[in-house]
Structure formats: C-alpha cells, structure tokens
Amino acid sequence: MDILNLEGTEDTPKIILDKGNGIYEISGRSLPEDSAEFYQPVLDWIEDYSGQANDTTDFVFKLEYFNTASSKLILDVLSALEEIDGMTILWYFHEDDEDMEEAGEEFSELVEIPFEFKTY
C-alpha cells in the first residue's frame, strides 16, 4: 500500500506511515490552522491499513507540542488504531516534559491499546 510521508513544518508534524518498512510515526509540532483537515489523510491511511495490517504495529508518537484541536484528532487517530490487532503505541516524551508524559497517560486511559512510554 502507499506510503504516507509528510515533511514536518513549524506548525505541522512530520508523518511517516510505511507498511512495507514497518514505520509508523508522528513527530514534531502539531498546531495546524485546520486540524481536522490536516489529519484526514492519516485517518484515511489507517482505515486502509486496518484491512491489511502487519501482525504487529508499533505506532510511534514523538511529539514536542500539540494544541487542543490536535489533541482531539490524536484521540481520533488512536481510536482508529484501537481496531487493529497487534497494535502498540510507543509514546515518546522529552525527559523533563511532564506535561507530554501526562498527556500520553491520559490518552492511554481513553483507548484500549497498550502504551509503552519512552523518553528521548
């Protein structure tokens, strides 16, 4: 299936979704003007992937910052990932960023997917 590859900008995250190489990653900053529009291709890709997913999927979130409109869309992304077997979320946060750690914990309480927390 197609690779989704978006370069990060000052207000949108870098996104790589690559089934062939087993890379699934959203990283950087997310404060787009229209978060629903920005995340739609990600939700579309996941819907496609859910019908043909690899046995295991380690989905990486390595966000430096996201705004509240993005947080709603991140929950939508997680809810879509929840439907896929073998899913694990790798939630990265900067070692002194308690807010990002707490944000990951909150998401992990809102969906039924195993989360692994990692610092960078």
Next chain:
Amino acid sequence: MKYIYELHQMMLEHHLILVYEGEFTQEITKSILAMAERNMDSSGEESSVKRKVFNVMVESLQNIVKHADANGSAETTSHSAVFMIGRSEEEYVITTGNPIENQTIGVLTDKLDKVNSLDRDGLKQLYKEIIKNTEISEKGGAGLGFVDIARKSGRKLEYNFAKIDEETSFFSLTASIGRL
C-alpha cells in the same frame, strides 16, 4: 512623538516583551510564537517554563483567530484584537483582548468560572470528559482551550468584559505562568 516615549515607559513598567495589535491569522500566530520563542531562548529560560508559555500562547492566539473567523464581522473583530506577553522575575503574563458579542458573555463566564472552580485533578477530569465527547467545531476548535490554558498555567484565569456598546464588549483574558 511624545506618545512613543510614554508607550515605551508603559511597556517597561508592565515588563512587556511583546505587544501586538491588529489582524490575527495563523501566519501571524506563527510569527508571534517565533518571536517569543527567540526571546525566551536568548534569555536562557528553563525549557519547562518555555513549553508552558508556548502552550498558553498558542491556545490564546488561536482562540482569537477562530473567534475572528466565526463572528461574521471578521473585519472589525480580527483587526481590533490585542495580544501581549510580559515577563517579570517571578512570572510570565499572557493577555489577549478582543471584541465579542454581548450574547456570548454568559457562555464565556460560565466556562471560565467552571475552569476556575476546579483544582488540578478536576481540570484533568474535565479535559478527558470534553475530549471524549467533543467534535471539532466549524471554527476548528475542540472546546478545550480554556481548560488547557488553566492546566498549563496552574493558576486561576483572570478575565474581564468591558462594554463597548449595546452589541459588543471587549473581552480580555489573562493567564500567568510562574518561573521556576
């Protein structure tokens, strides 16, 4: 030209490091964020404080951008908003001000009083409750802005409505972030 000196004095007196008045768009939001970030970097600010300030700035600025779009009177609204950030020894103070329709005063007051009535855990619960049930509005908001600002600030939000005329008031909102 005397007002320039007075303005300068006033900015010094209130420890203001950046004041912007005018049109608010996503592009301008990014510029203001970049300027404030550079300022905090060059003053060697703690990264945890920097992140909270950045966070509160984004939500405050995007509130104005979205509100300006939503109002139908984008011309008047977006052109007459103000943003400022001040820094003293103890704290950063972020203030926004923009005209709103008087009929929204009730809703805003309820939301802000609710947020101010909650402690850290209460805000966390409210955040989770809203994010589970919210849909992104036409304006592009998730309805989480005030809650998030309060959580990152860790203090009560201050707000005021100054009557402009029968239809509109000037809404100002202030959040502060302590420096470690």
